[in-house]
Amino acid sequence: MVVYKYLSHGVGRMNMNGKQRVTMKDIAQHTGYSINTVSQVLRGIYPSGPTCDKVLAAAKELGYIGNSIASSMRLGSTKTIAIIQSDISNPYFGRLIRNFVNILSERGYTATIYNTDNVLSHERAAVISAIRQNVDGILFGPDDIHSGESVEFLYNSRIPFVVFANDVSNPNISSVRIDEVKGGFLATRHLISQGCRNIVMATAPKGILSAQLRLEGYRQALEKSSLPYRNANILSVPSVFASQGGHRRAWKEVCAQLAQLPFDGIVAFSDQVALKLLQGLREQGFERIAIDQIPIVGFDNILEAFPLPLPLSSIGCAGEDIAHASPRLLLEMIEKGEDFAPQKLVLDVKVYKRQ
Amino acid sequence: MVVYKYLSHGVGRMNMNGKQRVTMKDIAQHTGYSINTVSQVLRGIYPSGPTCDKVLAAAKELGYIGNSIASSMRLGSTKTIAIIQSDISNPYFGRLIRNFVNILSERGYTATIYNTDNVLSHERAAVISAIRQNVDGILFGPDDIHSGESVEFLYNSRIPFVVFANDVSNPNISSVRIDEVKGGFLATRHLISQGCRNIVMATAPKGILSAQLRLEGYRQALEKSSLPYRNANILSVPSVFASQGGHRRAWKEVCAQLAQLPFDGIVAFSDQVALKLLQGLREQGFERIAIDQIPIVGFDNILEAFPLPLPLSSIGCAGEDIAHASPRLLLEMIEKGEDFAPQKLVLDVKVYKRQ
């Protein structure tokens, strides 16, 4: 019997310098037991005893490390989750992903990561790649603009997935987001309670669901305090994507526009937006209010993990946050299979105040 | 012939709702060709013609998506790279990882991500998991404190890997880092040229190689300008790890200490450290210099991707950066195999000035 008949062309058992990787077969040959026995021992479904000891000793001696690929193949589960996100360099999402990875790891899963840069073709490629890799589930953080296609594709492919930090209209798709309206409301009310009467809302383009909802909260808060809603106070800001440096001019214009307004407080679509605005104002020599005295509230509470010498208050989760709820929901979905009923989690928020 | 003999217990061909995933076998049955023919067509190594057309049409009709796991198994290569890093929520590393992922993706690789939180047991687990998953290579960003063990283990396991943003003494291990000494030198010289004469160096613990080297650069710059090196001006700061909130008191003390010093400029171990110091000073009501007027230089140039209303100058790469050099080096290593000679890249730096 020619055992390594294909060694000449198959790289399978070789590593870089030609040393073969140790397999169960090697342990079997070394100990004289069958591959099956070795497998059972290594998985701990074997009564302890001399056999067990010998096999484990051989495994240790030979430096055996299992091959997940092979067991995945047989078992049909890879214990891998794909995380698909538009910009993982964004500190807010960085923190999110770190928590995803840690939580998944605790539960025995590894994470594959895709960065779409908010480009549809990348998003498509990521989704296909994830399916091709047989991931057990997907954490999907899409941008609103073209979220529909990929989400529907995923839905039709029947792979378990959760949309995070966003939502889609299809009621059968599970998602996790914050209470955006309440967030907009609390942010605005916080500024009002500080004495602000002329509050600018720096919102994202209308296509973005969370922007719409936060703006609605802003409107409600003004109304409740009988303050006028002024169109001039609604500023639509460009993307904060690191990749899109082309937006520099657009940002400059927005900041110039802001500098002209007689505002006394700002609600920003996100902490990132807030910081960009403050930076823009500083760059333009804005002095009516000292930069680090401007009453401003953002979203995402990134200063919790990333302290800055600025009084940037922020809307963040009050209880369980997206970082924890999303993988929890996904894993539940994977474990329950068909018995899982879709859930749309809307997480409670509060103001994290900073002076 | 019982084809699906194991369907009852193997989940392999099933997905969530019991619908089986389409395989080449299905396409073969659908078209009447053999699996081999299908495989060849799908891989494009088949002359175009009627066969080709029919197979591709069937693949499209059935919604075929390949199974990377299966081909990996056969080919011995997973086209996957593991990224192992201590804290991916750190904005600097977030940006790095985003670039890694994008570059790898362009080259046909996917990325698996591990976050060690700077805990040795997590680091060990990540390394083992990566090997178990048969990744083709590893991008390893270790913390100095216990980098030795994992790095040596990786080295002995013969898996291609590159140490990034750090270095180890073993000359056979490839690594990518910035010119730390020059960075420390330029940062200090920049402040001196601004008129600073009493420059604090906020460095990390001695165990960290880059801290040692940056401090050496600081020393050299002072010497060159005939300025005294004062021990009182060397501040050792705690970790900035998001996970380690326990360091809060230590940070407070360091900032209090700093506030007492008659400094007129600061070199910080990283931009993160710089920001924490400024925040600490602000919290303590420091007023001798306005917070946003303090001459300060950090490392990593995170403001490039993450604008802030602060005059934080920073040391960053002058040419090719770590984000690009590391995956480039790793992929070269993977492709060349045994022919690859270890390289230790030390990237040139410059000051990114901000006022």
Next chain:
DNA sequence: GTGAAAGCGCTAACAT
């Protein structure tokens, strides 16, 4: 308690 053998989906060698 232990072993033999099938098979997960795919690719490569070989045969026609």
Next chain:
DNA sequence: ATGTTAGCGCTTTCAC
């Protein structure tokens, strides 16, 4: 040009 077959490393059934 197309089919047959072995085998990647593992898990599971089934038989002893």
